[in-house]
Amino acid sequence: MKILVPLKRVADPDNANKVKIPASGEKIDTAGLEWKPNPFDEYALEAALRLTENGTQPKVRAGEVVVVTFGPKETETTLRAALATGADRAIRVDATDDKLDGDLVARALRALVEKEKPDVVLMGKQAVDGDSNQVGQILAELLDWPMATFAATIREEAGALLVGREVDGGVSTLRVKLPAVVTVDLRIVAPTSVYSLKTPQTHKYNDGVRFAALPAIMAAKKKPLAEVKLADLASDQATKVSYHGFAAPPARKAGIKVKDVGELVSKLKNEAKVL
Amino acid sequence: MADVLVVAEVAEGKLKKTTHSAVTFAQKAAATIGGSFSILVIGDGAGKAAAEAQGLGAAKLLVVEDASLKNYLAERYAPTVAAVAKGYAVVVGTASAYGKDLLPRVAARLGAGYASDITEVLADGGTLKYKRPMFAGNAFGICSISTPIQVVSVRQSAFAAAEPTGGQSAVETVAYAGPSKAAERVEFVSFDQVKSARPELTEARVVVSGGRALKEKFNQVLDPLADVLGAAVGASRAACDAGYAPSDLQVGQTGKIVAPQLYFAIGISGAIQHLAGMKGSKVIVAINKDADAPIFQVADYGLVADLFATVPELVKGIQAAKG
Numbered sequence: 001m002k003i004l005v006p007l008k009r010v011a012d013p014d015n016a017n018k019v020k021i022p023a024s025g026e027k028i029d030t031a032g033l034e035w036k037p038n039p040f041d042e043y044a045l046e047a048a049l050r051l052t053e054n055g056t057q058p059k060v061r062a063g064e065v066v067v068v069t070f071g072p073k074e075t076e077t078t079l080r081a082a083l084a085t086g087a088d089r090a091i092r093v094d095a096t097d098d099k100l101d102g103d104l105v106a107r108a109l110r111a112l113v114e115k116e117k118p119d120v121v122l123m124g125k126q127a128v129d130g131d132s133n134q135v136g137q138i139l140a141e142l143l144d145w146p147m148a149t150f151a152a153t154i155r156e157e158a159g160a161l162l163v164g165r166e167v168d169g170g171v172s173t174l175r176v177k178l179p180a181v182v183t184v185d186l187r188i189v190a191p192t193s194v195y196s197l198k199t200p201q202t203h204k205y206n207d208g209v210r211f212a213a214l215p216a217i218m219a220a221k222k223k224p225l226a227e228v229k230l231a232d233l234a235s236d237q238a239t240k241v242s243y244h245g246f247a248a249p250p251a252r253k254a255g256i257k258v259k260d261v262g263e264l265v266s267k268l269k270n271e272a273k274v275l
Numbered sequence: 276m277a278d279v280l281v282v283a284e285v286a287e288g289k290l291k292k293t294t295h296s297a298v299t300f301a302q303k304a305a306a307t308i309g310g311s312f313s314i315l316v317i318g319d320g321a322g323k324a325a326a327e328a329q330g331l332g333a334a335k336l337l338v339v340e341d342a343s344l345k346n347y348l349a350e351r352y353a354p355t356v357a358a359v360a361k362g363y364a365v366v367v368g369t370a371s372a373y374g375k376d377l378l379p380r381v382a383a384r385l386g387a388g389y390a391s392d393i394t395e396v397l398a399d400g401g402t403l404k405y406k407r408p409m410f411a412g413n414a415f416g417i418c419s420i421s422t423p424i425q426v427v428s429v430r431q432s433a434f435a436a437a438e439p440t441g442g443q444s445a446v447e448t449v450a451y452a453g454p455s456k457a458a459e460r461v462e463f464v465s466f467d468q469v470k471s472a473r474p475e476l477t478e479a480r481v482v483v484s485g486g487r488a489l490k491e492k493f494n495q496v497l498d499p500l501a502d503v504l505g506a507a508v509g510a511s512r513a514a515c516d517a518g519y520a521p522s523d524l525q526v527g528q529t530g531k532i533v534a535p536q537l538y539f540a541i542g543i544s545g546a547i548q549h550l551a552g553m554k555g556s557k558v559i560v561a562i563n564k565d566a567d568a569p570i571f572q573v574a575d576y577g578l579v580a581d582l583f584a585t586v587p588e589l590v591k592g593i594q595a596a597k598g
Contacts, residue, residue: 011410013411013547013548014546014547015547016410016411016413016547017413017547019410019413019414021414028409028410028414028416040529101388102379102389103382103383103388103389106383126529128410128411128528128529128548129409129410130409131391131392131407131408131409131410131411131528132389132390132391132392133375133379133391133392134379134382134389134391137349137375137376137378137379137380137383138379138380138382138383138389139383140349140380140457141353141379141380141383141384141455141457142383143457144455144456144457145457145460146350146457146458146460146461147349147350147380147457147461148461149375149376150372150375150376152522162464165372166372166522166523167372167373167376167466168371168372168373168475168477168523169468169469169475169523170466170467170468170469170523171466171467171523172463172465172466172467173463173464173465173466173467174348174461174462174463174464175461175462175464176460176461176462177460177461178460180460180461185522185529186512186515186516186522186525186529187522238421239388239421240387240388240389240420240421240422241388241389241390241418241419241420241421242418242419242421243416243417243418244404244417244418244419245416245417246409246414246415246416246417247414247415247417248413248414248415249408249412249413249414249415249554252554252559252572252573253575254572255559255571255573255574255575255576255577256575256576256577257566257571257576257577257578257579258576258577258578260578260580261578261580261585261588261589261592262592264560264576264578264589264592265589265592265593265595265596266596267576268537268558268560268576268593268596269596272537272558272575272576274481274536274537274557274558275593275596275597
């Protein structure tokens with residue numbers, strides 16, 4: 001199986017409260033924040049690795065995982081890290097972060113998919129900076145491929161994937177015949193979430209994503225990393241959504257500490273009047 | 276034409292409450308661009324569900340029923356939604372799992388720009404701008420869409436459910452446009468519903484959420500409190516990841532976004548991504564034994580205490596206060 005995994009780097013999501021917005025509101029200032037891979041994309045990469053191996057012999061690859069990112073030269077750090085974790089090949093689409101929107105990325109990915117011909121495009125359900133949740137769905141429509149969004153479980157079948165999706169009020173299970181687009185949710189990295197045809201159903205993965213060992217980090221430097229120009233993938237580079245300004249959310253008024261349950265109940269009843 | 280199309284959400288012949296938030300958006304947007312709005316009711320039992328959309332002020336209720344729409348699949352719905360949308364300036368749905376799955380696909384089919392999870396619609400002259408949260412709610416962006424048809428999803432908790440205004444909307448039956456080619460390669464297998472007697476998280480007046488500190492006693496501690504308040508139960512991502520609570524209860528940037536009248540955060544430290552899901556609540560109560568937990572910075576009422584002893588006492592206190 002060949003899987004394409006789009007990766008995005010984002011300003012450290014654990015410090016998202018440190019994003020600064022200058023008084024002009026012109027842009028979001030991420031200076032000083034550390035770049036990290038979008039967590040959902042890391043989970044997609046982990047799921048892709050699980051689908052291209054026998055979980056009991058993770059050192060033997062049984063398929064190909066190609067990672068792709070959009071951005072300037074320094075985003076290659078994100079790709080090298082993915083190669084060290086186990087991806088086989090990387091592509092950087094040279095682009096400027098703030099000249100992209102979900103639609104343009106999806107259109108460029110479509111061209112890349114037509115060239116690379118993967119069986120699956122596996123990606124995070126959303127990036128935690130823009131929080132848009134759209135590229136996978138748009139890509140699936142542009143390709144006229146079936147999709148399974150918000151995947152919590154994936155079982156490989158012959159020529160298909162059985163996907164459990166996290167939706168409102170429960171889990172919806174779909175079978176998508178390949179090629180297909182799958183976007184992943186948090187639970188996809190649980191120990192029994194993903195099984196390739198080769199992995200025995202009794203196998204349990206470690207919870208979470210795998211980490212690169214030092215020799216793998218060294219070896220990743222020799223793995224192929226290609227550069228592609230955005231213009232070669234998308235002739236029309238206009239975005240459809242544009243931003244005019246940014247603002248910090250209104251601060252919540254500081255509350256009070258109550259001394260005991262009695263005071264809490266009294267405040268809720270008589271002051272907040274919510275009981 | 277400058278009209279707005281609401282894509283309703285239907286389940287088992289009923290109009291889901293999510294629809295009413297999109298209608299509220301449509302009322303505002305239509306007034307700004309000088310048009311009317313209509314509601315597209317598509318799915319199993321759409322005819323019956325459409326009756327519930329009467330009186331909301333829509334010019335038309337467009338009903339699409341077909342046997343193959345029984346179980347929702349974007350590949351089956353998107354062609355019809357896109358075909359109907361061609362007569363409109365703005366297409367809107369609510370950012371539920373359904374809306375988030377379907378609407379970007381509809382936008383792609385129309386070559387339209389899509390803005391998700393918007394919390395406010397702004398009138399800039401006669402044109403529309405949208406405010407949407409980013410960076411886990413730590414910033415808001417103001418955006419606009421440049422394509423002739425604009426597709427948006429709205430955050431349910433940011434748009435109050437539309438109330439009936441009276442008047443009848445004309446009902447029109449619209450033919451099902453058929454599935455896309457992709458639909459041949461996707462099959463609905465099952466839907467495993469989590470049965471609960473409690474209100475839905477995104478619609479509840481009171482939400483009681485627990486964190487990892489509750490451990491295996493998650494339900495044992497929270498259920499009595501939720502019962503006495505008629506509340507929905509929520510959970511932090513840490514509690515879900517640890518398996519103490521099912522993942523569909525997760526409140527946060529990557530789970531459900533809630534804005535109830537009253538929110539209890541019990542044993543929740545207040546990670547950024549959790550705050551993103553509940554900061555819009557009217558009154559926030561935090562109970563945590565760590566006095567420095569970030570949750571206290573957003574709580575209206577904080578109580579530093581051991582939750583295992585405090586919550587049962589709170590249940591009794593609320594019972595007494597309610598008489």
